[in-house]
Amino acid sequence: MESAYDARIKSRPLYSPIVIRDNAAFHLFIAEESTEGQASGLLWIFNECQSQVKSWLGLSADDVLIFSKNMRPASVKSEELSLALSSLPLASQVYVSGSESFMWDMHNLLIDAGLLTEQVSLMTPTSSIRRVFCTHCYTVMEKVEHTPVTCQGCQRPLLVRDHFSRVHGAYVGLNVNAEDVNDIPEKEALT
Amino acid sequence: MSVSPKPIQTFRDDFTYTNSDYAIERFPFPFPEDAYRYSVNIESHKMPGVKDSVSEHFHDVDEHYLSEMAERDLVIKHRPSCCITLPHMDLACWDLIDLSMHHLSKDYPEHFSLEKTDDQWVWENRLLGLKDSFTFGDSSTLPLPPLEYIGRQLQGDIALMDQRDNSLFMDAGVVTCPADWSLAFDAGMSFSEWHGPVPFVHSEGIIDRALKFLMAIPQGGATRRLNWTLTINPRMDTSPEVYPDWGKDKTTVTPENVGDKVYLRVEMQVFDRMPRSNALMICIRTYLISMNDLVTNPVWAKRMHRTMQTLPPELVEYKGLTRFHPILVEWLSKYDVE
Numbered sequence: 092m093e094s095a096y097d098a099r100i101k102s103r104p105l106y107s108p109i110v111i112r113d114n115a116a117f118h119l120f121i122a123e124e125s126t127e128g129q130a131s132g133l134l135w136i137f138n139e140c141q142s143q144v145k146s147w148l149g150l151s152a153d154d155v156l157i158f159s160k161n162m163r164p165a166s167v168k169s170e171e172l173s174l175a176l177s178s179l180p181l182a183s184q185v186y187v188s189g190s191e192s193f194m195w196d197m198h199n200l201l202i203d204a205g206l207l208t209e210q211v212s213l214m215t216p217t218s219s220i221r222r223v224f225c226t227h228c229y230t231v232m233e234k235v236e237h238t239p240v241t242c243q244g245c246q247r248p249l250l251v252r253d254h255f256s257r258v259h260g261a262y263v264g265l266n267v268n269a270e271d272v273n274d275i276p277e278k279e280a281l282t
Numbered sequence: 283m284s285v286s287p288k289p290i291q292t293f294r295d296d297f298t299y300t301n302s303d304y305a306i307e308r309f310p311f312p313f314p315e316d317a318y319r320y321s322v323n324i325e326s327h328k329m330p331g332v333k334d335s336v337s338e339h340f341h342d343v344d345e346h347y348l349s350e351m352a353e354r355d356l357v358i359k360h361r362p363s364c365c366i367t368l369p370h371m372d373l374a375c376w377d378l379i380d381l382s383m384h385h386l387s388k389d390y391p392e393h394f395s396l397e398k399t400d401d402q403w404v405w406e407n408r409l410l411g412l413k414d415s416f417t418f419g420d421s422s423t424l425p426l427p428p429l430e431y432i433g434r435q436l437q438g439d440i441a442l443m444d445q446r447d448n449s450l451f452m453d454a455g456v457v458t459c460p461a462d463w464s465l466a467f468d469a470g471m472s473f474s475e476w477h478g479p480v481p482f483v484h485s486e487g488i489i490d491r492a493l494k495f496l497m498a499i500p501q502g503g504a505t506r507r508l509n510w511t512l513t514i515n516p517r518m519d520t521s522p523e524v525y526p527d528w529g530k531d532k533t534t535v536t537p538e539n540v541g542d543k544v545y546l547r548v549e550m551q552v553f554d555r556m557p558r559s560n561a562l563m564i565c566i567r568t569y570l571i572s573m574n575d576l577v578t579n580p581v582w583a584k585r586m587h588r589t590m591q592t593l594p595p596e597l598v599e600y601k602g603l604t605r606f607h608p609i610l611v612e613w614l615s616k617y618d619v620e
């Protein structure tokens with residue numbers, strides 16, 4: 092039910108405009124390269140950043156490094172990426188752009204590598220596609236655009252809620268017709 | 283009066299769960315007023331509490347002990363993800379073992395005993411027929427991971443919250459009777475994210491105040507609050523994981539079966555600081571009472587009617603009562619005539 096009282100679920104992250112931290116010892120810009128989202132916003136900030144110690148990483152969602160600027164082109168899997176991130180200078184600042192699930196995957200990788208939350212800046216997601224976690228069979232679905240969505244694991248129609256887990260980088264999906272099998276709402280685009 | 287647990291009754295399928303007259307008498311009825319009001323309603327859990335009440339002892343071991351432990355075993359077997367311990371929470375689990383074993387053996391010496399020689403502990407739980415020797419703090423000396431080990435001997439769900447970055451994070455738990463929340467999805471969340479879907483509490487500042495209060499709880503400063511919802515049939519496992527099994531129960535309520543089908547579900551939530559890890563323990567103990575048993579107390583019957591009648595529509599929706607709420611209010615009205 093949408094009502095005016097407090098409709099925004101508080102676990103859904105809010106994203107503030109990215110600000111360059113001038114005093115950082117190293118600036119790392121990580122962008123998801125995909126057809127859905129363009130990293131132009133982050134690229135603009137990268138170009139604006141006056142620091143001489145900055146790098147750009149373009150990554151695909153499966154954590155493969157596609158290309159780099161100010162770094163030699165390479166192809167690195169996520170374990171190697173983790174290793175590289177853990178050797179960043181102590182006072183680094185990392186700016187991330189991409190789909191919401193990609194950004195939280197990167198965020199968690201960076202936190203695991205020893206960065207503090209305030210050292211990681213996430214941009215507003217480049218698209219409204221969501222990762223959805225089925226709360227019944229735990230199947231995780233990528234690039235969900237509509238609610239309800241049929242679970243690829245248990246085949247149940249799932250209502251995609253705004254309740255978000257930063258650990259999973261995902262929204263929760265809940266069986267929409269458990270109380271009445273015929274009660275399936277019209278498909279709506281996620282925002 | 284300490285009671286011996288009854289033989290195992292069920293919280294699923296044939297639903298053989300019942301409350302004795304004594305259990306009805308001591309039921310933690312949660313409504314202090316004749317109209318619904320949201321409040322944090324926190325009070326001290328200082329021991330000993332009122333004699334024979336559910337808060338007389340730190341952990342209330344009641345007539346449903348064996349039934350609840352059998353139910354917990356079923357849930358853990360079907361859904362291992364209901365026990366989660368992130369690696370940094372091992373010490374907090376041992377804190378809980380220490381706290382629980384000391385309280386249980388002191389409060390119920392007929393059922394539990396603890397012998398300690400330095401860090402060599404011998405724990406006996408006669409209700410479950412367990413006798414285990416282990417080295418305190420060494421998880422490899424227990425037959426199960428520490429949180430699952432003690433969780434299988436305590437009534438109520440447990441969440442262990444790590445305190446850092448000005449918040450509490452749900453980094454460990456054993457959760458088999460949740461009121462519609464998933465540990466597998468919510469693990470690792472901050473306190474306010476975990477409560478993200480709850481209406482009112484954010485805009486009225488309740489969550490922020492509760493969080494500040496909980497973070498300031500000192501060692502030995504245990505507190506408690508009551509929370510409630512309604513459940514159809516005496517079903518303990520109302521997790522979202524199995525919502526496809528219990529969601530349809532809501533359509534089975536009729537004016538004729540309200541008294542049997544609708545249960546008031548009350549959680550006594552106890553919060554305490556863990557001494558070694560500084561984690562905050564939340565024990566969420568669930569009590570269930572049928573409307574038929576509840577209305578045997580005329581004060582409760584009248585108050586239940588008035589509370590349900592004045593419940594804000596957002597809460598009717600959030601608590602999932604929409605399908606049967608009007609039938610319940612109508613049925614309760616006959617106990618509120620003056």
